Amino acid sequence: MTGILRIEARRNALLLLLPVSALLLWFSINHQFGSLALWTARSAAVQSSLQGLAPFVVGAAAWTASRDERRQLSDLLASTPRDPWQRTMLTAASTCGWALAAYLAATAVVFSLTAANATWGHPAWWPVAAGAAAIVGGTAVGHAAGRLVPSRFTAPLAALAVYALMTGTMEAALHRAPLGMLSPIYDSTGLNASVFYRTTPDLAVLQICVYLGLAVIGIGLSARPRLQHLAERRGPVIVTAVGLGLTTVAVAVAATARVTDPTASLAWFGTSATDSPVAYRPACSDQTPVRVCVHPAYTDELATVSTVVNQIAAPLAGLPGTPTATVQVADATAPRIEPGDPALLTLPDLVIHGLDAPADDAAGFRTRLALALVSAPGTTPAGSTPAQRALALSLLLRAHTSAVDMLTSGAGVTQAADELASLEPRQLTAWLSTHLAALRAGSLPLTDVP
Amino acid sequence: MIGTGVFGLLGPNGAGKTTLLRMLATVIAPSSGSIRLLDRSPSDRGERREIRRRLGYLPQALGYYPNFTVAEFVEYFALLKEIPPAEVSRSVAVAIERVDLGDRARSKMRTLSGGMLRRAGIAQAIVNSPQLLLLDEPTAGLDPEQRVQLRALLREIGRDATVVVSTHLVEDVGAACDQVGLMFAGRTVFTGTPDELIGRGDPSAAGDAPLERGYSAVMAQARE
Numbered sequence: 001m002t003g004i005l006r007i008e009a010r011r012n013a014l015l016l017l018l019p020v021s022a023l024l025l026w027f028s029i030n031h032q033f034g035s036l037a038l039w040t041a042r043s044a045a046v047q048s049s050l051q052g053l054a055p056f057v058v059g060a061a062a063w064t065a066s067r068d069e070r071r072q073l074s075d076l077l078a079s080t081p082r083d084p085w086q087r088t089m090l091t092a093a094s095t096c097g098w099a100l101a102a103y104l105a106a107t108a109v110v111f112s113l114t115a116a117n118a119t120w121g122h123p124a125w126w127p128v129a130a131g132a133a134a135i136v137g138g139t140a141v142g143h144a145a146g147r148l149v150p151s152r153f154t155a156p157l158a159a160l161a162v163y164a165l166m167t168g169t170m171e172a173a174l175h176r177a178p179l180g181m182l183s184p185i186y187d188s189t190g191l192n193a194s195v196f197y198r199t200t201p202d203l204a205v206l207q208i209c210v211y212l213g214l215a216v217i218g219i220g221l222s223a224r225p226r227l228q229h230l231a232e233r234r235g236p237v238i239v240t241a242v243g244l245g246l247t248t249v250a251v252a253v254a255a256t257a258r259v260t261d262p263t264a265s266l267a268w269f270g271t272s273a274t275d276s277p278v279a280y281r282p283a284c285s286d287q288t289p290v291r292v293c294v295h296p297a298y299t300d301e302l303a304t305v306s307t308v309v310n311q312i313a314a315p316l317a318g319l320p321g322t323p324t325a326t327v328q329v330a331d332a333t334a335p336r337i338e339p340g341d342p343a344l345l346t347l348p349d350l351v352i353h354g355l356d357a358p359a360d361d362a363a364g365f366r367t368r369l370a371l372a373l374v375s376a377p378g379t380t381p382a383g384s385t386p387a388q389r390a391l392a393l394s395l396l397l398r399a400h401t402s403a404v405d406m407l408t409s410g411a412g413v414t415q416a417a418d419e420l421a422s423l424e425p426r427q428l429t430a431w432l433s434t435h436l437a438a439l440r441a442g443s444l445p446l447t448d449v450p
Numbered sequence: 451m452i453g454t455g456v457f458g459l460l461g462p463n464g465a466g467k468t469t470l471l472r473m474l475a476t477v478i479a480p481s482s483g484s485i486r487l488l489d490r491s492p493s494d495r496g497e498r499r500e501i502r503r504r505l506g507y508l509p510q511a512l513g514y515y516p517n518f519t520v521a522e523f524v525e526y527f528a529l530l531k532e533i534p535p536a537e538v539s540r541s542v543a544v545a546i547e548r549v550d551l552g553d554r555a556r557s558k559m560r561t562l563s564g565g566m567l568r569r570a571g572i573a574q575a576i577v578n579s580p581q582l583l584l585l586d587e588p589t590a591g592l593d594p595e596q597r598v599q600l601r602a603l604l605r606e607i608g609r610d611a612t613v614v615v616s617t618h619l620v621e622d623v624g625a626a627c628d629q630v631g632l633m634f635a636g637r638t639v640f641t642g643t644p645d646e647l648i649g650r651g652d653p654s655a656a657g658d659a660p661l662e663r664g665y666s667a668v669m670a671q672a673r674e
Binding site: 003007011068078079080081087 | 499500502505517525530531574
């Protein structure tokens with residue numbers, strides 16, 4: 001057995017594809033790598049790397065499995081005493097072994113880089129395990145496809161089918177279709193929420209069940225069970241039936257789930273709201289008008305966020321309703337002022353780490369922040385008044401930062417913003433102390449803006 | 451009933467030689483009747499496995515894995531034939547040497563010529579020192595010198611084992627076989643020694659050599 005496995009491993013088709021696979025693997029990971037060393041996000045990036053790796057693995061498995069027929073070796077192999085099912089499983093095992101080795105090597109690299117920079121937490125192993133299970137399942141299914149349809153076209157078609165299936169189910173997941181969350185590239189844990197909450201690995205477990213079920217089906221079908229040989233070969237039929245059962249149950253469970261948050265977990269099992277909070281000591285900025293506090297996992301962002309918040313909020317400092325402190329919360333999508341005395345600015349977990357990376361995210365965060373400071377809680381750019389947009393835009397101009405288009409819509413907004421930005425600080429403070437409350441309430445027309 | 455020695459199987463295209471060899475190799479089951487190989491029944495799963503351990507087979511269309519080396523290809527089949535692991539290396543080396551491919555043991559299969567591929571196929575067939583060796587057109591693609599060497603090898607193996615050789619070349623039969631069988635339309639129309647086959651020939655039969663004339667005479671009789 002080990003001798004055959006050794007030869008199979010040495011001459012496996014995936015070895016030839018490994019350089020390309022490694023490249024795609026890295027591109028896939030890098031796409032979601034992010035500048036912040038957040039363990040949960042990096043673990044998700046590892047799982048998402050399957051988008052690049054999986055089609056190659058499945059294609060290689062189908063190619064290797066079909067080689068006996070393509071190479072006219074069936075007769076010769078059939079005359080040997082070794083069980084053909086066992087033999088073909090060794091072939092599949094070598095493909096799977098190389099794929100897992102590539103995947104785990106990528107995991108090791110990503111986790112090493114993360115360990116060097118992360119300020120909080122530890123590796124999230126469930127997404128990694130779900131990805132590994134997907135590789136095992138994909139290899140087995142690809143192998144079965146190659147065995148059942150031993151054509152030279154099976155491998156490319158299988159690779160394309162897997163890619164289409166992954167992206168299709170991912171798209172479905174984004175539209176909150178429960179079955180879409182079984183996509184191998186869908187983050188299997190509530191990644192950002194799991195920084196703040198002790199989340200259960202429910203979806204990851206479900207994904208693993210589905211992929212292992214598919215693996216068992218693939219193993220069974222690789223024996224090419226035929227009805228006329230049932231008496232002799234019951235094993236493959238039983239194995240296939242077990243795999244079908246496991247997959248069906250897991251898919252059925254997923255189908256009954258109620259999706260409440262596509263970035264978190266299945267409501268059927270429990271959401272981040274029902275998970276227990278993780279205790280942590282926040283990292284806070286000192287000696288700034290607005291004391292910015294973030295989760296320790298985001299410590300590297302603190303200086304940037306503090307600077308941005310204080311620059312934008314500076315003209316409003318000391319005015320009623322202006323926050324003097326911030327807190328970071330899970331599942332929020334934009335900064336928001338929580339009324340109180342003093343008011344509190346809540347920061348989102350998702351957008352924040354885009355500050356020093358994708359320009360759109362950073363600009364979007366700043367824009368939302370400026371708008372949150374001058375409007376009622378929960379006001380969206382579309383729901384804001386022209387006066388609110390003008391003041392928000394002027395805050396951004398004063399902070400010498402850019403805004404996204406959503407603030408500049410409306411006649412006269414940009415001109416009013418320019419006027420506000422050109423006011424002396426004293427003049428602006430005086431004007432704000434009189435009009436800020438009305439402006440936040442949305443009752444101040446643009447014509448009243450100087 | 452075929453005993454120890456080299457048995458040559460002759461016959462025109464479509465006579466059923468390859469089908470018979472595939473049945474003897476336990477690749478396909480007979481559509482009627484039964485076969486016993488090495489005192490075992492291939493229809494029984496356990497006995498079939500025992501037969502296959504003692505079997506060597508070279509199909510007419512030899513497939514191969516192009517990225518395997520010759521040594522790996524032969525070793526792969528040695529392992530599939532369940533040769534004890536401790537004996538695999540030696541058996542592989544001996545088989546490769548016996549077909550005179552020792553200097554190409556590390557060459558990839560895809561780099562071999564047609565004759566070399568045939569010899570690599572023979573090497574995998576004999577790697578387990580089979581008690582029943584089935585060779586379908588083993589001399590196809592071999593040059594005259596290699597054919598002479600192969601005949602010598604077959605005679606050597608035939609001293610202790612049963613060797614069944616399917617061929618179109620009657621001179622192979624004359625040079626290497628103790629027994630010869632002629633097939634026509636799926637049935638055996640002659641069984642005997644090469645000398646007996648020569649004896650069936652008459653001067654008017656087609657052929658340049660006595661054995662060819664014997665073959666032609668038997669075939670003409672079978673067609674009547």
